[in-house]
Amino acid sequence: MTDQPKYDGGLVAYGIDTASPSVARVYDYFLGGKDNYEADRELYRQIMKVAPEAPEWARANRRWLKEVITWLAEERGVRRFIDAGSGLPTAENTHQIAQGVNVESLVVYVDNDPSVVAHGRALLLDNDRTQFVAADLTKPDEVLAEQPIADLLSAGEPVALVMALMLHHIADYDETLAVARQYVEALPPGSFLAITHACNPGDGGAVDELVTELQEKVKHAFPTLAFRSVEQISSLFGEMEILEPGVVRLVDWHVPGGRLDEEPEPDVRDAIYGGVAEKR
Numbered sequence: 394m395t396d397q398p399k400y401d402g403g404l405v406a407y408g409i410d411t412a413s414p415s416v417a418r419v420y421d422y423f424l425g426g427k428d429n430y431e432a433d434r435e436l437y438r439q440i441m442k443v444a445p446e447a448p449e450w451a452r453a454n455r456r457w458l459k460e461v462i463t464w465l466a467e468e469r470g471v472r473r474f475i476d477a478g479s480g481l482p483t484a485e486n487t488h489q490i491a492q493g494v495n496v497e498s499l500v501v502y503v504d505n506d507p508s509v510v511a512h513g514r515a516l517l518l519d520n521d522r523t524q525f526v527a528a529d530l531t532k533p534d535e536v537l538a539e540q541p542i543a544d545l546l547s548a549g550e551p552v553a554l555v556m557a558l559m560l561h562h563i564a565d566y567d568e569t570l571a572v573a574r575q576y577v578e579a580l581p582p583g584s585f586l587a588i589t590h591a592c593n594p595g596d597g598g599a600v601d602e603l604v605t606e607l608q609e610k611v612k613h614a615f616p617t618l619a620f621r622s623v624e625q626i627s628s629l630f631g632e633m634e635i636l637e638p639g640v641v642r643l644v645d646w647h648v649p650g651g652r653l654d655e656e657p658e659p660d661v662r663d664a665i666y667g668g669v670a671e672k673r
Contacts (some may be wrong), residue, residue: 409507409508409511410507411430411431411432412432413432413614414432414433414435414436414614415429415433415506415508416480416506416562416615417480417481417504417506417508417509418430418433418481418508419433419436419437419440420451420480420481420558421433421480421481422434422437423437423447423448423450423451423452424448424451424452424455426481428481428508428512436611436614439610439611440607440610440611442610443603443606443607443610444603444607444664450643450663450664450665453643453644453665454557454558454589454643454665454667455485456643457557457589457643457646457667458485458487458490458555458557459485459490460646460647460648461555461587461648461669462474462487462490462491462553462555463490463494464648464649465491465553465585465587466490466491466494466495466498467494468648469551469585470551471491471498471551471552471553471585472491472495472497472498472499472550473498473499473545473548473550473551473552473553474487474488474491474498474499474500474501474552474553474554474555475500475501475503475542475545475552475553475554475555476500476501476502476503476555476557477503477504477530477536477554477555477556477559477576478503478504478530478556478557478558478559478562479502479503479504479509479513480504480506480509480558481508481509481512481513486516487500487502487555488500488502488517488520488522488523492522492523496522497522498522499522499523499545500522500523500524501523501524501525501526501541501542501545502517502523502524502525502526503525503526503528503530503536503539503542504525504527504528504530505527505528505529505530510525510527513525524541526539526541526542530556530559530572531563531568531572533572533575533576533579534575537575537576537579546579546580546581548581549581550581550583551581551582551583551584551585552580552581552584552585553584553585553586553587554576554580554584554585554586554587555587556573556576556586556587556588556589557587557588557589557667558589558590558591558665560572560573560588560590560629561590561591561618561619561620561621562615562617562618562619563617563619564616564617564618564619566619566621566625569619569629570628570629573588573629573630573631574631577630577631577632577633577672580672581672582672582673583671583672583673584671584672585669585670585671585672586630586633586669586670586672587667587668587669588626588629588630588640588667588668588669589643589665589666589667590621590626590629590665590666590667591604591618591619591620591621591664591665592604592620592621592622592623592626592664592665592666593605593620593621593622593664594622594623595622600663600664603664604620604664608620620664623640623666626640626666626668627639627640627668630668630670633670633671633672633673634670634671634672634673635668635669635670636649636668636669636670636671637649637650639668640666640667640668641666641667641668642663642665642666643663643665643666643667644663646667646668649669
């Protein structure tokens with residue numbers, strides 16, 4: 394019998410590379426999770442030397458996700474969700490938020506990181522309204538052909554597609570546009586697209602310097618990571634109508650028609666932006 398690979402004295406699932414850092418596992422570590430290995434923690438330490446605010450970027454993304462999913466489910470009546478590039482299961486996952494509003498909500502997660510696939514499928518064993526698809530999001534034809542995705546879209550009801558901290562892992566801008574456009578075209582009318590993305594204003598200022606240094610430090614582990622301008626991020630929504638307050642820092646985002654409880658202090662270190670658009 395072939396032994397399973399071992400790490401830190403424990404067993405890990407087949408296909409999981411514990412010697413190289415994983416985007417999903419580093420993100421998990423930012424959020425205080427335990428599903429990570431020494432390679433992930435070493436990269437975390439390197440990132441912290443350059444951008445000690447990075448864990449707050451991760452936490453801000455989770456807060457944004459909860460606010461967006463809650464608003465879509467409660468106020469816009471969305472009952473079908475696709476979380477593309479979902480990452481490792483943490484507290485308050487998309488299906489928990491959506492089904493907390495309406496137990497009938499259908500959720501499909503998509504990711505191809507072996508760690509995410511293993512943990513995601515284990516998490517969802519007892520939830521028949523949530524499914525997990527192991528697929529490469531940079532290949533929309535293959536993703537859209539997966540039965541759970543095809544079933545979700547074929548009903549013609551509004552779907553909320555979440556692409557949080559995912560598109561900036563496609564290095565080429567034109568390819569990123571093409572990938573996003575194909576997903577947008579597949580969405581039924583009345584659907585929503587929610588994106589968060591690493592941002593670089595490209596103006597030579599403090600944020601520009603920070604993210605340029607950060608990219609250089611982590612390019613060995615994440616060679617495709619691309620910080621983009623607000624204009625480039627906005628273009629990923631295609632012809633969809635970007636809802637207020639637009640594509641903004643996550644700390645500045647609020648539900649359309651609402652407002653922030655308090656005005657956040659300006660912080661030049663903020664480098665994660667997000668927005669939500671509707672397909673009319």
